[in-house]
Amino acid sequence: MTLAITGGFEESAMERKYKKLNILEEDRKMAGERSQESSELQMKWPKHHKRPRSPQTFRGGSKRRKRCRAQARRPAPLKISSYEVHKVLGRGSFGKVMLATLTSRKQLVALKVLEKRPEIMKEHRALKIAGGSPFLCHAYAAFQSKLQAFFVLEYASGGSLSTVMENGPFPTSTVM
Numbered sequence: 001m002t003l004a005i006t007g008g009f010e011e012s013a014m015e016r017k018y019k020k021l022n023i024l025e026e027d028r029k030m031a032g033e034r035s036q037e038s039s040e041l042q043m044k045w046p047k048h049h050k051r052p053r054s055p056q057t058f059r060g061g062s063k064r065r066k067r068c069r070a071q072a073r074r075p076a077p078l079k080i081s082s083y084e085v086h087k088v089l090g091r092g093s094f095g096k097v098m099l100a101t102l103t104s105r106k107q108l109v110a111l112k113v114l115e116k117r118p119e120i121m122k123e124h125r126a127l128k129i130a131g132g133s134p135f136l137c138h139a140y141a142a143f144q145s146k147l148q149a150f151f152v153l154e155y156a157s158g159g160s161l162s163t164v165m166e167n168g169p170f171p172t173s174t175v176m
């Protein structure tokens, strides 16, 4: 066998046979060990119990990634009758934003009502981007009537940045 490893000489038929037998023997041993391991595991975790999964690790070493806020919550109902409107929060170029309550959950939301125009696709794209950011308002749902598009947004109770800045500069702790 040593000859075969160092090369240079050919293995004899007898040596090949011994080598094969040794390999078969090793295979048998390993198979035996594996079946013992699996029966031990079955004893630990009977079939009706799920074995705990090892925590999945992503690139960069972080454990399972957190779902973003908008995904984590259930989608809001997709009809206007499910919302109780309280007041107008502000107006934009294509419509208005109203403070509303999702009646079934008593949750305050900002309901953005826009005329159906091609430009509202920009809004759609912006909300898609905002969904991945922890610093921007997320959308819970969107639905439409014949003439209008409705976006149900996270209510930002602090007001707009320009309103806050009317009173002068504020400390970093306020921003955080």
Ligand SMILES: Nc1ncnc2c1ncn2[C@@H]1O[C@H](COP(=O)(O)OP(=O)(O)OP(=O)(O)O)[C@@H](O)[C@H]1O
Pocket: 089, 090, 091, 092, 093, 094, 095, 096, 097, 110, 112, 137, 153, 154, 155, 156, 157, 159, 160
């Ligand atoms: N999620 C929200 N929570 C609280 N108030 C909001 C929210 N979204 C909008 N508002 C208020 O409604 C106003 C109008 O918002 P909207 O997004 O329609 O227009 P805009 O972004 O200010 O302007 P434009 O339509 O030209 O982009 C805002 O200035 C803000 O005061």
